[in-house]
Amino acid sequence: MEIRGLSKAFGHSCVLDDLDLDLHAGEVHMLVGQNGSGKSTLIKILSGTHPADSGAITVNGEQLPTPVTAAALRRAGLAFVHQDLGLVPDLTVLENIRVGRYEPHGVLRRVRWRDERACAQHALDRLNAGVSVDTRVQDLSAGQRALVAIARALQGEQAAGGCIVFDESTQSLPRETLPDFYATVRALARAGCAVLVVTHRLEEALELGDVVTVIRDGSLVRARLPVAGLTQQALSHLILGRELEQLPAPSARPDRRRPGAPAAALHVTGLSSATLRSVEIRVHHGEIVGITGPAGSGHDEVPYILAGIRPDSGGTLAIGDRAVDMTSARAVRAAGLVLVPQHRLDEGLAGDLSALENLTLPRVSGRRRPVLGRRWQRQEFSRAVERLGLQPPRPHAAVTTYSGGNQQKILLAKWLADHPAVLVVHEPTQAVDVGARTEIIRALRDAASAGTAILVSSVERSDLAHLCDRVLVLRDGAVRTELLTGITAEAIADAAYK
Amino acid sequence: MSPLNQQKVTVTESPTPQAADVLADRSASDPPDTAAIPPPGRPVRRAAAFVSEAMERSSLIAVWLAMLVIFTLLSPHLFLTGGTMQTIFGSQQAEVFVALAALTAFSVGEFDLSVAATMGLSATAIPVLATNDHVPVALACLVALGMSVAVGAANAFIVVRLGIDSIIATLGMATLVGGISYGLCNSNAVSLTSPELEQWTSHSLLGLPANFWYGLIAAAAFAYVQHATALGRHMLFVASNRSVAKLAGVRVDRIRTQAYLTSSLIAGIGGLLLVGTVGSFDPSSTPAYLLPALSAAFLGTAVIVPGRFNPFGTVIAIYFLSTGIVGLQLLGLAGWVSDVFYGATLIVALVLVRHLRPMRRKP
Numbered sequence: 078m079e080i081r082g083l084s085k086a087f088g089h090s091c092v093l094d095d096l097d098l099d100l101h102a103g104e105v106h107m108l109v110g111q112n113g114s115g116k117s118t119l120i121k122i123l124s125g126t127h128p129a130d131s132g133a134i135t136v137n138g139e140q141l142p143t144p145v146t147a148a149a150l151r152r153a154g155l156a157f158v159h160q161d162l163g164l165v166p167d168l169t170v171l172e173n174i175r176v177g178r179y180e181p182h183g184v185l186r187r188v189r190w191r192d193e194r195a196c197a198q199h200a201l202d203r204l205n206a207g208v209s210v211d212t213r214v215q216d217l218s219a220g221q222r223a224l225v226a227i228a229r230a231l232q233g234e235q236a237a238g239g240c241i242v243f244d245e246s247t248q249s250l251p252r253e254t255l256p257d258f259y260a261t262v263r264a265l266a267r268a269g270c271a272v273l274v275v276t277h278r279l280e281e282a283l284e285l286g287d288v289v290t291v292i293r294d295g296s297l298v299r300a301r302l303p304v305a306g307l308t309q310q311a312l313s314h315l316i317l318g319r320e321l322e323q324l325p326a327p328s329a330r331p332d333r334r335r336p337g338a339p340a341a342a343l344h345v346t347g348l349s350s351a352t353l354r355s356v357e358i359r360v361h362h363g364e365i366v367g368i369t370g371p372a373g374s375g376h377d378e379v380p381y382i383l384a385g386i387r388p389d390s391g392g393t394l395a396i397g398d399r400a401v402d403m404t405s406a407r408a409v410r411a412a413g414l415v416l417v418p419q420h421r422l423d424e425g426l427a428g429d430l431s432a433l434e435n436l437t438l439p440r441v442s443g444r445r446r447p448v449l450g451r452r453w454q455r456q457e458f459s460r461a462v463e464r465l466g467l468q469p470p471r472p473h474a475a476v477t478t479y480s481g482g483n484q485q486k487i488l489l490a491k492w493l494a495d496h497p498a499v500l501v502v503h504e505p506t507q508a509v510d511v512g513a514r515t516e517i518i519r520a521l522r523d524a525a526s527a528g529t530a531i532l533v534s535s536v537e538r539s540d541l542a543h544l545c546d547r548v549l550v551l552r553d554g555a556v557r558t559e560l561l562t563g564i565t566a567e568a569i570a571d572a573a574y575k
Numbered sequence: 576m577s578p579l580n581q582q583k584v585t586v587t588e589s590p591t592p593q594a595a596d597v598l599a600d601r602s603a604s605d606p607p608d609t610a611a612i613p614p615p616g617r618p619v620r621r622a623a624a625f626v627s628e629a630m631e632r633s634s635l636i637a638v639w640l641a642m643l644v645i646f647t648l649l650s651p652h653l654f655l656t657g658g659t660m661q662t663i664f665g666s667q668q669a670e671v672f673v674a675l676a677a678l679t680a681f682s683v684g685e686f687d688l689s690v691a692a693t694m695g696l697s698a699t700a701i702p703v704l705a706t707n708d709h710v711p712v713a714l715a716c717l718v719a720l721g722m723s724v725a726v727g728a729a730n731a732f733i734v735v736r737l738g739i740d741s742i743i744a745t746l747g748m749a750t751l752v753g754g755i756s757y758g759l760c761n762s763n764a765v766s767l768t769s770p771e772l773e774q775w776t777s778h779s780l781l782g783l784p785a786n787f788w789y790g791l792i793a794a795a796a797f798a799y800v801q802h803a804t805a806l807g808r809h810m811l812f813v814a815s816n817r818s819v820a821k822l823a824g825v826r827v828d829r830i831r832t833q834a835y836l837t838s839s840l841i842a843g844i845g846g847l848l849l850v851g852t853v854g855s856f857d858p859s860s861t862p863a864y865l866l867p868a869l870s871a872a873f874l875g876t877a878v879i880v881p882g883r884f885n886p887f888g889t890v891i892a893i894y895f896l897s898t899g900i901v902g903l904q905l906l907g908l909a910g911w912v913s914d915v916f917y918g919a920t921l922i923v924a925l926v927l928v929r930h931l932r933p934m935r936r937k938p
Contacts, residue, residue: 384822410824424822427815438812439823442805449803 078155078240078271083132085118085295092118094295096132100240100271105262107286107304108275111316111510112480115295116275120244124157125150136240147177154239156230158246162222166215171197173214174229200232201225204261219372220254227261240271247281248508251372252536253574259285277510279309279316280539291315313511340398342530343383343414343499348392350378354554356392360499360530365521367541367564368534370551370573377419380503380534384416385409396499413498415439417488419507425488426476433458433472436491461490464523466516482513489520499530506540518543538566538573548572635878635888635924639895646902653905657782663897664783668776668852669694670897671790672845674868674875674889675797679838680741681872681884682801683831684814685734688745690842690868692752693726695861697846699756702767702856712769716847723843724836726752731835735828749865756858766855776851786848790890793841797886810834811883867896870921877924896920 080098084091093115100106110116121127123134128144135141136153150156164173174197179188197210206224214222223246230241243262250258262285266272276282282289283304289312291298298315341359348356352375360366370376382390385406394403396412403409418424426435437454444450458472465486469479476484485505492500505521506514521544525531535541541548542565550558550572558572630637646654653659673690680687697719704715726748733744778785801807812820813830821827850856874895875888899920900913 386818386821406821407824407826410822416822418822423816424818427812427819430811430815434808434811435819438808438819438825441808442825444805447804449805449808 078137078273079133079135080119081133081135083119083122083134084130085115085122085127086130092295093122093129096292096295096297097300098290098297099301100273102269102271103266104287105266105272105274105285106301107282107289108273108292109277109279109282109289109312109316110292111512112277112482112508114292114316116277116292117244118295119292120157120242120275123155123242156239156241158223158226158230158241158243160245160248162226162246164214164222164226167213169210170201170208170212170214170217170225171210173225174200174210174232176229178232196232197228200228203231204228218254219251220257223250223254223258224261231265239269240273241265243272243274245275245277245508247276247278253371255281277508279312279511282312283307283309293318316510317512341395342397343532344395345383345403346393348379348382348390350375350382350387350390352378352554353382353390353551356551356554356556358532358549360532362498362528362530363525364547365525365531365533365545367545367548367569368532368551369536369538369541369548369569370557373553374551374573375554376534376549376551377503377536380416380418380501380532383409383414383501383532384418410439415492415495415497415500417492417500417502417505419503421481421484421488422477426484426491428477429475431473432467432476432479432487435476435487436461436472436494439491439495457490457494460494461487464493465490465520466513482509485509485517486513486520489517493520493524496527497529499532500524501532501534503534504537505533505535506537514540538569541569542566631881632879635874635891635895639891639898642895642898642902646898646905650902650905654902659901659905661783663894663901664787667893667897668784668786668790669698669845669849670864670867670871670893671890672793672841672848673864674871674893675790675793675886676838676842676845677868678797678872678875678884678886678889679834679841680745682814683810683834684817685831685834686741686745687730687835687838688742688865688869689726689730689749689752690838691861691863691865692749692756693723693839693842694846694849694864695856695858696726696752696756696759697723697843698850698856699760699765699846699858701847701850702765703759705767705769706765712767712772716772719847720840720843723839723846725839727836727839730839731832734835735831753858753861756861760858762858764855764857767850768854769851772847772851773854776848784852786852789848793844794886794890801885806830867893867917870917871896874921874924 078098078100080096083093083096083098085093096115096119098108098119108116108119118127122129123145125145125147133140134145136155139153141149141153141155165176168176171194175193178196179193181187182189194210201208201210201224204224204227206221206228208217208221208225214225217225226246227241231239247255247258262272262274266287274281274285286304288301288303289307290300291302291312293316298318302315342362342364343358343360345359346355346357348358352373356375356379358366358368358379368376368379378387378390381387382392382403383394385403385408388404390403392403394401394409396409396414399412401408401412401414422428433454437457440457441449444453455472459470461467462470467486467490468483476487479487485507489502489505500521502521505517509517518540521531521533531544533541533544545564548560548564548569549556550560550569552573560568560572673694676690676693677687680690700719700722701712701715704710704718705712710718730741730745730748733739733748734741776784776786780788801810809820809825809830812823812825813827817827846856871889871892872884874892875886875890876882876884877888878891879885879888896917899916903912903916904910
């Protein structure tokens with residue numbers, strides 16, 4: 078596939094500027110860039126969501142029409158696996174794979190289900206996926222779902238000569254399934270496919286790719302850079318256009334567990350749910366504690382149970398020296414515990430409301446004056462801009478008009494401005510580019526220095542290593558290891574998987 | 576993802592002081608009601624943004640004025656007369672209250688399709704109690720409002736506590752309440768003679784009945800709650816994303832319940848004002864109040880605070896619709912024209928709102 082001179086502007090802002098890109102069969106090509114660098118727009122032009130303003134896309138010598146149509150994509154053998162995989166959970170694997178491709182027969186346009194099953198099964202078999210076509214997608218593991226999405230993208234194409242695009246597809250996959258996923262992708266390339274993988278994770282770019290293309294602000298920074306010999310640091314420099322600010326390693330903090338130390342800010346005992354078995358967690362003021370583990374270990378449930386939105390769980394929660402009813406979100410919040418959830422736009426922010434409204438929501442009640450007032454809200458907003466580098470500084474723009482990294486900053490600022498006693502964070506850097514990640518980590522560390530007790534649940538091991546004074550590694554619903562010193566990404570991985 | 580997500584987020588060396596300046600400047604010399612802090616840019620562009628914003632906020636008003644001019648030109652002797660203006664502005668009170676009732680539910684993300692039926696119940700109960708059962712009028716009014724609130728409580732119980740879809744639940748409730756109203760009056764129109772009530776509702780002030788001003792007062796109170804109080808902000812989040820509201824400590828279910836109670840109370844007051852003005856009520860006319868009220872609430876999102884349910888937008892939309900219908904009737908068009916006009920205006924307005932501002936709203 079060849080892309081020549083592709084440009085696209087929305088209103089006054091030019092999102093893609095004269096972009097060239099070449100994909101070769103048998104090669105895994107990584108496309109990296111910050112949030113808002115134009116990666117997604119490029120994919121949307123390729124898949125026909127947006128028309129390009131100018132430029133040409135050629136596949137095997139044949140030019141695609143503008144805007145790209147579904148029929149042209151199929152003819153050219155170009156297929157996509159999108160970020161959220163695009164599966165309907167309560168339909169079966171068969172229905173998900175064949176949707177849009179049912180072959181009608183005869184005058185009555187009847188669908189022959191036996192043929193459809195055979196097609197779907199064939200597509201799955203090519204990937205060696207041990208998945209039954211009659212299973213409902215919601216009953217599959219995350220890894221199996223990804224295979225179904227790939228099978229759908231690849232069906233009906235000769236393996237060689239085709240071209241498949243993965244748009245941040247690993248977002249929805251548990252970390253321990255990544256090696257299998259990478260193996261599948263490489264096998265596709267070996268079979269003669271041209272593979273384009275869009276990602277913002279540097280580790281992934283270096284681990285999976287053969288060549289890397291970096292885009293920044295809609296233009297090419299470096300094309301087809303061989304991965305061999307490339308370091309994460311060099312790559313982040315290319316992506317950001319500046320040196321990534323290196324955060325110093327967390328300084329050693331006094332051991333809070335010595336006798337005579339003040340009571341823990343957060344102390345939960347007997348934490349139980351369908352997955353968790355009597356977990357005890359203690360976080361002191363000013364301390365950052367990480368909690369991690371493989372998928373299914375229950376570490377990702379802890380934040381929501383603590384925040385009081387999983388009523389089907391048990392345990393005793395104390396915040397400071399007060400016992401708190403863990404089944405009431407309101408009681409937990411009133412006691413000073415706040416949650417920064419993983420899913421920004423589902424549980425964290427109201428996407429269609431403005432950044433300012435989202436930012437100040439926790440503090441609009443409890444103000445003495447009967448009228449809401451604007452000045453304090455605007456001050457809070459400018460503080461968020463200052464502390465977290467929120468961009469663009471437009472308080473009345475809807476949250477969904479911000480990039481993912483900046484949405485995460487709004488979400489974090491919303492709760493940091495509350496000066497909570499306990500901050501519980503789940504995957505604070507998910508779908509956030511390297512620059513924003515540094516700013517988020519720094520903001521969390523600043524908050525801890527100011528006395529907030531922070532509990533971070535994450536599978537990003539290098540984040541945990543950067544942030545945490547202590548890391549709890551869960552397995553099968555119980556704390557298996559507590560790392561106190563020498564916290565590195567490798568040490569965490571060892572504890573979680575070995 | 577909306578196109579704006581793709582906007583370049585440039586990482587400059589020091590974006591923050593600049594941004595803070597913009598904000599500081601504005602808070603120092605701020606007119607009390609500014610819509611947005613425009614992006615830093617040339618003054619010309621800022622002015623252009625301000626003008627387009629203002630045009631967008633008032634586009635429905637502009638169309639309304641244009642309509643007034645056209646009708647005046649087409650039927651100069653009939654349209655621009657005191658009587659016509661009385662009809663347009665003096666006869667829509669029940670509609671204003673029913674629409675504000677629907678708006679109460681909409682503004683917390685709920686549907687209340689029983690508002691018209693509740694208004695009808697109140698307008699039926701008062702004359703039945705006062706005329707047939709010889710209950711004092713004031714007491715009859717109180718009982719009617721109590722019945723209205725009871726309808727709201729039933730809605731809240733079914734939707735909030737039992738978790739039934741609000742459209743289905745309140746549609747069922749509308750039918751149920753409509754049936755009760757028929758039962759109360761044995762399916763006959765009922766009338767009421769009460770000079771006190773008439774004095775309260777139709778007393779003229781500045782050439783328009785007290786009713787008209789009650790509608791404006793209700794809208795102003797609504798707007799105050801929406802814009803100036805924590806409750807208003809909480810309602811916005813309950814409507815937009817309940818999980819977010821709940822995690823922020825907002826009492827989501829309490830606010831939803833209160834919305835249903837308030838909605839029914841407002842609808843009940845609408846019934847009271849209607850029967851006070853007209854002196855009689857025919858329950859078979861009840862359903863005709865529902866769709867115009869819903870249309871007005873939606874149409875109102877095109878004006879004043881574009882994209883959001885807002886009371887003054889709703890009130891303007893009602894008078895906009897009634898101007899159109901009265902004007903068309905004066906031109907000699909028959910009664911069917913009102914339905915065509917209501918439906919067409921709503922669709923056209925929403926299409927325009929959606930497509931004139933594709934850059935700012937999430938698809």
